[in-house]
Amino acid sequence: MRGSRSARAARPAFPMRVIAPALFLLLVVAAGRVPAAQTSTATLNASINSVARLSLSSAALTFPDADPDTVPSIQASQGPITVTAKARTSPNGTITLTVRASDELRSGLNTIPASNITWVAAGAGFSNGTLSATTAQAVATWTGSGVRAGTQTFFFRNIWSYATGTYTLTITYTLSAA
Amino acid sequence: MKKAVWSAVIAAAVVLLGSSSAFAQQTAGASIAVTAHVDAKAKLTLSLSSINWLDADPDVTPTFSSGPITVDVKARTSAGGAVTVTVLADGDLTSGTDTIAVNTLAWTASGTGFTATGNNSFTAAQTLGSWTNSGNHTGTQTLTLPNSWTYKTGTYTATLNYTLTAP
Numbered sequence: 001m002r003g004s005r006s007a008r009a010a011r012p013a014f015p016m017r018v019i020a021p022a023l024f025l026l027l028v029v030a031a032g033r034v035p036a037a038q039t040s041t042a043t044l045n046a047s048i049n050s051v052a053r054l055s056l057s058s059a060a061l062t063f064p065d066a067d068p069d070t071v072p073s074i075q076a077s078q079g080p081i082t083v084t085a086k087a088r089t090s091p092n093g094t095i096t097l098t099v100r101a102s103d104e105l106r107s108g109l110n111t112i113p114a115s116n117i118t119w120v121a122a123g124a125g126f127s128n129g130t131l132s133a134t135t136a137q138a139v140a141t142w143t144g145s146g147v148r149a150g151t152q153t154f155f156f157r158n159i160w161s162y163a164t165g166t167y168t169l170t171i172t173y174t175l176s177a178a
Numbered sequence: 179m180k181k182a183v184w185s186a187v188i189a190a191a192v193v194l195l196g197s198s199s200a201f202a203q204q205t206a207g208a209s210i211a212v213t214a215h216v217d218a219k220a221k222l223t224l225s226l227s228s229i230n231w232l233d234a235d236p237d238v239t240p241t242f243s244s245g246p247i248t249v250d251v252k253a254r255t256s257a258g259g260a261v262t263v264t265v266l267a268d269g270d271l272t273s274g275t276d277t278i279a280v281n282t283l284a285w286t287a288s289g290t291g292f293t294a295t296g297n298n299s300f301t302a303a304q305t306l307g308s309w310t311n312s313g314n315h316t317g318t319q320t321l322t323l324p325n326s327w328t329y330k331t332g333t334y335t336a337t338l339n340y341t342l343t344a345p
Contacts, residue, residue, distance in 0.1 A: 049202070049204075050202055050203065050204040051204050052204040052205055052206040053206050054206040054207065054208045055208065056208050056210060058210065059209070059210055059211065060210060060211045060212075060213070061210050061211070061212045061213070062212075062213050062214075062215075063212075063213070063214040063215065064215055065215040065216060065217040065219075067219065067221075068252070069221065069252070074214075081210070087204070088204075089204075101212075105212070105214055107216070109257065110257050112214070112216075117212065117214075154212075156214050160252045160253070160254060160312055160313055160314045161311075161312050161313045161314075162216045162254060162312055163216070163254075163255070163256055163257040163259075163311065163312055164216050164217055164218045164254055164255060164256050164259075164312070165216055165256070166213060166214075166215055166216075167213070167214040167215075167216060168211065168212060168213050168214075169212050170209050170210070170211055170212065171209060171210050171212055172207060172208075172209045173207060173208045173209065173210075174205055174206075174207050175205060175206040175207070176203060176204070176205045177203065177204045177205075178203050
């Protein structure tokens with residue numbers, strides 16, 4: 001009699017013979033509601049547009065006075081100007097950097113042709129050139145996106161025939177990324 | 179499924195919009211202010227710094243001649259500014275107390291802007307050349323002195339001072 005009570009107390013509330021069929025039933029029901037396989041595509045779009053950025057190491061160029069016989073070509077006091085061009089363009093797209101003078105060198109009514117200013121360039125893609133007030137002159141060309149840097153050292157042709165004065169002009173750079 | 183289709187359409191539209199702007203040309207600019215200083219200056223160069231005439235028979239050599247002296251004038255001045263070269267003797271040709279009048283020391287010159295003929299003076303600067311505006315000019319000057327029987331013997335000297343002015 002005592003042994004029979006002990007056996008009843010140890011019996012689980014949900015015997016295995018009840019749980020196993022219940023789990024099987026749940027799986028069957030669940031399997032009926034969920035597809036056998038599913039694929040999903042996530043598309044990631046990174047929008048990379050054309051962009052161009054240009055920076056110069058100096059905003060001014062100064063050519064000091066000098067004796068034309070001893071210094072026929074005056075180098076700008078600032079020395080080489082560092083030009084940094086950053087551009088994003090299409091594959092094999094052309095990037096061009098040009099420069100143009102706003103006008104001839106002017107001191108009141110007196111003028112000196114802007115073409116009397118030349119530059120010597122250093123750096124991949126950069127080229128030497130002569131300033132012009134009428135036509136933009138190529139400073140550099142590249143292909144494809146990237147960051148490029150080079151230098152321009154400017155020179156002023158120093159001849160006796162100039163009228164005295166302080167001559168000024170502005171040179172404008174344009175970086176284009178197609 | 180409908181949701182997936184709409185997502186694909188929107189994604190394609192985004193790609194198309196993105197690609198159209200990606201091909202637009204982009205530009206960037208920068209500028210530099212340029213200043214060139216051109217100051218007044220003048221430079222005068224003579225091809226020789228002394229003339230030495232040896233004694234000669236006045237009948238055989240009635241006139242001493244220096245031969246052409248190259249005068250090189252370089253000047254920077256204001257627009258329309260006058261550039262002049264003048265010559266002023268420091269005195270008559272002298273040998274001790276003896277003298278030969280320096281105004282008998284004459285010149286002939288050639289070159290644009292140079293005074294073709296002139297006589298030296300120690301009282302007033304004589305204009306050898308004059309020009310307008312900056313530039314360089316080259317000419318020649320030949321000095322001559324009569325070889326007269328009346329001169330007293332001696333070694334006569336004088337200095338000619340050339341002045342280039344470019345205001």
